[in-house]
Amino acid sequence: xxFKILSKLDSRCHFSRVSAHCDIPCKIYDPISAQLAxxxxxxxxxxxxxxxxxxxxxxxxxxxxxxxxxxKEIHGQKVKEEIRIIWGDYFKQPQLELFPEIHDxxxxxxxxxxxxxxxxxxxxxxxxxxxxxxxxxxxxxxKGVEVYSAVSPxxxxxxxxxxxx
Amino acid sequence: MMPLIHHGAFLIIRPALxxxxxxxxxxxxxxxxxxxxxxxxxxxxxxxxxxxxSNASLSVEQMGCISSNQILGKVCWIINPx
Numbered sequence: 195x196x197f198k199i200l201s202k203l204d205s206r207c208h209f210s211r212v213s214a215h216c217d218i219p220c221k222i223y224d225p226i227s228a229q230l231a232x233x234x235x236x237x238x239x240x241x242x243x244x245x246x247x248x249x250x251x252x253x254x255x256x257x258x259x260x261x262x263x264x265x266k267e268i269h270g271q272k273v274k275e276e277i278r279i280i281w282g283d284y285f286k287q288p289q290l291e292l293f294p295e296i297h298d299x300x301x302x303x304x305x306x307x308x309x310x311x312x313x314x315x316x317x318x319x320x321x322x323x324x325x326x327x328x329x330x331x332x333x334x335x336x337k338g339v340e341v342y343s344a345v346s347p348x349x350x351x352x353x354x355x356x357x358x359x
Numbered sequence: 360m361m362p363l364i365h366h367g368a369f370l371i372i373r374p375a376l377x378x379x380x381x382x383x384x385x386x387x388x389x390x391x392x393x394x395x396x397x398x399x400x401x402x403x404x405x406x407x408x409x410x411x412x413s414n415a416s417l418s419v420e421q422m423g424c425i426s427s428n429q430i431l432g433k434v435c436w437i438i439n440p441x
Contacts, residue, residue: 196438197369197438197439197440197441200369200438204369209369210393211393212370212372212385212393212394212395213391213392213393213394213395214360214364214366214394214395214396214411
């Protein structure tokens with residue numbers, strides 16, 4: 195009753211508006227961004243190792259080296275950010291009860307991403323990919339979506355977990 | 360601010376001399392504009408930190424420290440849609 199009266203008053207007087215939902219609860223979460231960022235890190239490590247094979251680096255090689263390292267840092271940050279957002283915003287009590295391993299898995303991803311940023315080491319980036327793929331498996335399982343693994347059709351041609359949509 | 364404040368609710372907001380932890384207040388935020396949030400920490404001298412009741416809300420860190428002169432009033436009455 196009171197709400198109806200206020201609604202009618204509002205249509206005439208136009209009360210001022212405030213927002214209580216300043217964050218958009220968009221519910222759009224997908225681990226693919228993190229997976230692609232890891233693939234990029236692996237690709238960058240491959241390119242860096244290509245430079246390491248050269249006996250002497252030209253000016254362009256040195257510029258390329260700086261660029262590759264910088265991009266590896268950026269994509270490492272992206273992996274961390276994407277995983278943290280899904281873990282922090284999407285995973286709630288029902289998902290945590292189904293997959294209590296998620297906290298350890300996310301922590302492992304953070305540590306491995308740091309290691310992959312600190313070193314030019316393909317083994318570390320591959321171990322990171324395995325963790326992020328597992329994260330994707332868990333994520334899709336909480337949504338009841340089946341997954342399959344396939345080799346990415348572009349370099350560095352590594353296996354990714356994809357949802358069967 | 361779900362479940363306390365539903366979308367489209369009417370709020371009666373009144374300025375106060377002092378604000379306290381747990382008060383739901385209207386804030387003129389420099390980035391997010393006119394918003395309603397709950398005080399979770401702070402006082403009138405150090406400034407306030409606010410958070411939403413909903414899990415989907417912005418974090419305390421995202422909103423930053425709010426000074427008392429940015430708080431426009433305290434929510435005294437909530438009329439939610441039926």
